[in-house]
Amino acid sequence: MLVPIQLSPRRARASVFGIFGLNGFLFAMWVVHIPSITQRTGVSNATLGGLLLVLAAGALIGMRIAGPLADRFGSRLLTGVAALGLSAAVLGPGLVHDADELGIALGLFGFFNGALDVAMNSQAVEVERLYRRPIMSAFHALYSCGGLVGSLIGAATLRADWNLHLSLALAALLGLVVVGVCCIGLLPHLHTAKPAQGRTRMSRKALALGLIAFAMLLSEGVANDWSTLQIKEHLSATDATAALAFGAFSVMMTIGRFGADRIAGALGPVAIVRYGTIVAAVGMAIVVVSGWVPLTLFGWALFGLGLSGCIPQIFTAAGNLGTGAAGANMSRVFSMGYLGLLAGPAVIGWLTKLIPLNAAMAVPLAAVLITCAAAGVVRPSSAAPVHA
Template identity: 50%
Template sequence: MTTPLPRAARVATWIYFTLNGFAMGLWVVHIPVVEDAADISHSTLGGLLLVLGAAAFAGMQVAGPLADRVGQRKLLPAAGVLLGVALFFPGLADSWWTLGLALVCFGFGNGTIDVAMNSHAVVVERAYPRPIMASFHAMWSIGGAFAALVGAATLGADVPTAVTLSACGAFTIVVSLLTGRFLLDGRPEPGEAASAAAPTARPSTKLVWLLGAIAFAMMLAEGVANDWAALHAEDVLGTSTSAAAFAYGSFAVAMTVGRFATDRVSALIGPVAIVRYGAALAAFGLALVVVVPSLPVALLGWALFGLGLSGSVPQLFSAAGNLDQRSSGALMARVVGLGYVGLLAGPALIGGLAHWIPLNVAFIVPVALCLVAVVFAGVLAPRAVAAEELVSR
């Protein structure tokens, strides 16, 4: 008898990824307005964004073990509510310290739901005979695009930021609570956990760190594109501001399309090939941006860069979540956390290097990190995981 697929849980997970992308996107499009309302400088905002990142990392490390203890079915709706409540606060900030407190809450909520939804995605994927992780990450991108449309409409209509963020926060809370009933509990049954614990050692720390290191490299490269693609087109290639926007747009569209396609490709060639050849394609695409000072070539390069990166992170998160079902959340929190550090570090690293060398030359760093991922992609192979577990016994 064939076990029915948990389609409702899959759709519910799509919704949570979309909500998270929507919330983050709303914050991003309102950053200039919030900065003005709080009457702070760009440098102060930069410091507060680091606070947001640190709070998100803390939320991830709390959410991982909590998912293993209470189950994703309880944690994920609670994380969605926490994120929705936190979305109220940035629009109310009127000073640097009130904005700092708001971003601590928002960052913690974002980190919590990030690990909770990825951990639940692994649980749902286990019930399917094929990979489905990348499609969840594609829905995050869709949520961000929807936020950009909503933000443009509300800002254009002069709707107060506090009203927009509060209304969207309330929407996030309601949808999170309504969707929670369709989730799965990823904790193994007591008998299943006991039988699994006897013959199998926990995965080695070395393997977890390798997966985290690759996630760091790939998400650092993604962060570079997010913050520097348009600036490269404007400052290095000399394009107009409107034309420069197409540089990031080509990257973002290619990444979204690639994530929708990755699951089917991964089912055919496996996660190692997705990461290895995807990282190689990303390195080639960014190398085009570095060496050819032409906008059409740059647009092609950023598109290849986005397409190459699109499938790598979902494969890494899925591998981390499947290392040990008993501690899936905690293991994923480490890998997701390291990836998030890379996402934050990438733009800052390139910005620092750009003070000393041309911006396009600074892009050699993410190119090199993509090549490192090509070399170490083999750690995602099932036989590598098995070998690491034998060594750790």
């Protein structure tokens, strides 16, 4: 006799919160220790740039592999495996001695980070279906919070002159504990349909979602890597003041994600993307034309607020296409979005050889306006699966 599986939405939601927070925490622990690791291995800035591409390539491979695996075995199992792998992989950069070893370590770290991105977002879509209301943005806000906690803890351990091995070992141990606690509450694999044989074609809607994910994450990548330099070069601000540009952007993005779910529930995902990109466009326009530091900081803050709810709506739409291959769809959309995150800073860097950095900010401005025009693509499909 089969016993029905008892699903606990609240427990599952809390568990996914924990996984998202852990992902942000572990990634931040790598980032804050980059100077220590490069000094220990004797890696130059130029070599580090190439090694970061290895990390990115590993992430893309992990994303593409994770999607079909999530469809076949379920996002719960894949989330647990990927999170355990990432918790172990965070140790790697602290154990290496040269550039070659660091490249291998970063490739593994990127692979598990990419796989976890797809797996935990697939699980988040499942939890959101049980709630029957938007909750995806809050998950992404927890990732940001985890990154903040990781940055603060990492900075504290560096100031206390802790051994690098000890800091990363404790981060890995915390990861193992969090995974052990959270995986118990994740939703089981409920789909019984036979996975599609061979490689499935990418639908037009999935392609459209991937393209706007590319545009949105391109814009976010530009803010991450160029916001401080923009305000420093354009307004001759000090380093300390320039750092406030990224701070304004990231803080408002986190705050916006905590509130985006309620707005999406009231107005729908299309409104979040359409009006969010309008706010982002206004913010970037202010950045471009402003000659006053406080106003420019306000522009970066508006840019972060506008972008905050858009990506979660895109990923929710990708996971609910109703094609029977939610994991594969998410991995494709994720991969295209991640390419945008990498391409944005590179495109701006190339353009600065031809035009001033401030003028190059027209690229993210155009990206958000194009997404605004295409916002209707995130409208829920009538074929989207719904759980009772």
